[in-house]
Amino acid sequence: MEKITNKLAILAHEVELKTCLNLTDINIHAEFFFCDLLNLIYGFELINANTITSNAKAIDLVDFNKRIAVQVTSTSDFQKIKHTIDGFVLSENANKIDRLKILILTKKKKYKALTYGDSFKIQIKDDVWDYTDLIKTISALPPEKIKNIYDYLESQLPEIKNNKAPKEVSTILGMIKILSTEDHPMSGNGFLDEPDPHKKINTRFSAYADYLLGIYVSLISTYAGILAEISSQSDAGILNLNKIAVYLKRFSDSTLNECDGDPVKALNKMTDYYAAKLIADGIDYDDSAIQYYLIDNMIRCNVFPNKASLPC
Structure with missing residues (x-):
């Protein structure tokens, strides 16, 4: 768990700095990375929505069987959350999805609002995630699942060489x-x-x-x-x-x-x-x-x- 925590924290830091430099390629790679990671953590069958429809409206990852979708973003402002929900309500996927999660790649803020939305509402505390939420969920999983997640992170985010x-x-x-x-x-x-x-x-x-x-x-x-x-x-x-x-x-x-x-x-x-x-x-x-x-x-x-x- 310590190594999982370090890897996800380091990844969040890299995303923050590269986004600050307007180097957004890492956000595209993150969609595929977190698609597989969230499937391991939650047992979803998420796929990248952009492989189905280019620039899918307001969602990046979707599991139509479990009727859940995830928006992956490096922007933590509440305005981004509002924009995502508002765009999702107007999309054709609104009738196919019951739950929408927003995954902040950096660190989410302390939002004052408890909920957002009217016809489709999200609970800010439960539906807006960052890496710390993933870590809490992972820590409660059975040991074999934690090991599978660690193996995946190890393959995707190799350790810095110890000799330096x-x-x-x-x-x-x-x-x-x-x-x-x-x-x-x-x-x-x-x-x-x-x-x-x-x-x-x-x-x-x-x-x-x-x-x-x-x-x-x-x-x-x-x-x-x-x-x-x-x-x-x-x-x-x-x-x-x-x-x-x-x-x-x-x-x-x-x-x-x-x-x-x-x-x-x-x-x-x-x-x-x-x-x-x-x-x-x-x-x-x-x-x-x-x-x-x-x-x-x-x-x-x-x-x-x-x-x-x-x-x-």
Whole structure:
């Protein structure tokens, strides 16, 4: 169960980051992945509705025998739930389906509404799922079913190689420790609080977008899981994430100015800076892990933040 939990959490993290970058191919693959996974968990006979009708209205997976359908989405906003139900009611499948589930690929929000719909109503708590709901259901299954689910996840989401993980983990932990220390020479405001990573990379740094995204995508499979696992197990009271964000914004903005607005030069300069700090702390660092951590924070607009005077 621990390995199942880790794999599904890591997958949710990867979907979140790739969606943030407007890399939506993973959503298409997820439909087929979760079709088989939900069949294993619930004993459904779901098929991908898009293999029957291209761009099926409001549903992605359907089991006509059990009269259940599933919409798979990376969007967690309540507006998406409303749009799905409203579209489903108007579709030809509304008379063939009794139950509709909405599977959020990332993390669902704390919705205020308890239900939605009129002629077709869903219970938000029971009918809107994310990976944590799947984990709870899996944990209550018989051992042989849990083993089958684990085998499926193992075949689809292989483990990160153990021979590299310790060095990568110590690097990212070292970065967090450095950034969460009590004393930082830089602090203050002047940056936008709401990130807009897609526009920032593809508009503000358009000349460097292919290079930056190329590096990031090539590193996701190795480092995203490690960062997600560290983040999920970290004590937010000790590792002050707000302090880290503020410091990174000020330090990276200063470094970017020193590099005449060239984000590639600035990233390399910051990578060298933190490598030196890790060496001073006696850590056998992984250069790519530093770069991934910085670019991940760039996606989140903590590195090279958008200033209020900029259009992002």
